[in-house]
Amino acid sequence: MYLEIVSPEATLFSSEVDSVVVPGINGEFEMLSNHAPIVSILSEGTIKINTHSQSHLVFDELHGDVVPQADDNKVLTLKINSGTIEMNDNKLIILAD
Template identity: 65%
Template sequence: MFLEIVTPEAILFSSEVDSISVPGIDGEFQMLNNHAPIVSMLKGGTINIHVHSQQHLKLEELSSKLTPHAGDSKILRLEIISGTLELNDNRAIILAD
């Protein structure tokens, strides 16, 4: 699935991913390829971006706010204050603060 994370200042992430875990207002949930369409509010917490590998990512071009997970090199993390998620046709857009 394709993921784009946008803040008022910049596009923080834009790439193909395997899955996304987000802090929904009713609890954390994960989305995989071919997930049903969804729109959700996000609360403060951590977005976990699961990539097949980081080889195709240019980490120096990604926001310094994205950090690799200490225990798994296939997970990138982003702390947010709040946000909105829309997923439709394997394309997810997160508007984050």
């Protein structure tokens, strides 16, 4: 599935991913490919992005908030204060603050 994470300042992440775990207002939940369409509000917490490979990803100053997890280099993390998500047709868009 394709994931795009957008903040008020910039696009923080944009790539194909295997799965995404987000901090929902009623607890964490995970989305995989072919997930049913969903719109939800996110609470403060950490987004966990499971990638197949990081060879195509760029880690620069603009994308500095997205960091590889210490114990698993295929998992990227991003801390957010709040946000919303929309999943439809294997495209997940996260508007994060």
